[in-house]
Amino acid sequence: MTHPHGTPKIPAAGTALALTPLDELYAHLGARLGGAARAWLDTALDEAAAHPGMHGPISVWELRLAEAGRRCGPADTDAARVLILHAARADVDALTRVYRQGTADERRAVLHALPHIVSGPDALPLVEDALRTNDTRLLAAAVGPYAARHLPPHPWRHAVLKCLFTGVSVDSVADLRRRARGDAELARMLGDYAAERTAAGRPVPEDLHRVLALTESATPPHDPVDPHGKES
Numbered sequence: 001m002t003h004p005h006g007t008p009k010i011p012a013a014g015t016a017l018a019l020t021p022l023d024e025l026y027a028h029l030g031a032r033l034g035g036a037a038r039a040w041l042d043t044a045l046d047e048a049a050a051h052p053g054m055h056g057p058i059s060v061w062e063l064r065l066a067e068a069g070r071r072c073g074p075a076d077t078d079a080a081r082v083l084i085l086h087a088a089r090a091d092v093d094a095l096t097r098v099y100r101q102g103t104a105d106e107r108r109a110v111l112h113a114l115p116h117i118v119s120g121p122d123a124l125p126l127v128e129d130a131l132r133t134n135d136t137r138l139l140a141a142a143v144g145p146y147a148a149r150h151l152p153p154h155p156w157r158h159a160v161l162k163c164l165f166t167g168v169s170v171d172s173v174a175d176l177r178r179r180a181r182g183d184a185e186l187a188r189m190l191g192d193y194a195a196e197r198t199a200a201g202r203p204v205p206e207d208l209h210r211v212l213a214l215t216e217s218a219t220p221p222h223d224p225v226d227p228h229g230k231e232s
Contacts (some may be wrong), residue, residue, distance in 0.1 A: 017112040018144040025079050040071045048087035061088040081109035092122045111141035121150040140172040148175035157186045170207045180214040187215035
């Protein structure tokens with residue numbers, strides 16, 4: 001199988017996983033992984049491409065998702081899993097099965113993979129589930145570019161607040177500047193939260209002031225929602 005080629009440009013970690021084109025993710029891993037791990041990844045991608053979708057109780061590519069942590073190491077496992085999910089052409093049903101049955105790390109990889117695989121809002125239930133947790137790594141993955149494109153205003157505002165009170169940096173919130181700009185309701189919610197913290201004698205998170213400043217402009221920018229769109 002011929003895999004995508006390119007020059008690695010950014011580390012495959014955090015929100016970058018959901019924003020980086022897949023050929024760059026593959027090139028990044030090729031530059032980092034040792035020979036045995038690289039050969040394993042290529043085999044896993046070939047298997048996923050040859051047997052896409054769901055087959056019986058578990059597909060071969062789902063087994064490779066579980067193996068990825070041991071084969072690729074913790075720093076590169078998320079990127080490997082995103083590539084495997086894409087090679088397997090996992091649809092929303094397959095992604096949901098992996099998310100529901102997988103470990104927290106596998107659920108996080110599914111969330112990172114969404115903007116590369118799912119073009120519409122059908123996978124929003126997975127994002128909404130992650131936003132109900134207190135796992136900060138899941139929360140950070142849930143507020144990536146897929147949520148920026150598809151999450152409605154009300155739950156998106158609550159996702160921003162959830163980041164603030166769980167300590168997830170708002171740098172994880174994709175397209176924050178565009179979505180927060182001129183949002184009076186978000187500004188009100190931030191003001192209420194700041195007042196509650198102050199009344200309780202607790203510090204107001206610095207990120208709250210950053211987001212509040214973004215709400216002050218009423219003119220939306222003309223930038224596209226996602227410069228990469230669906231990666232496939």
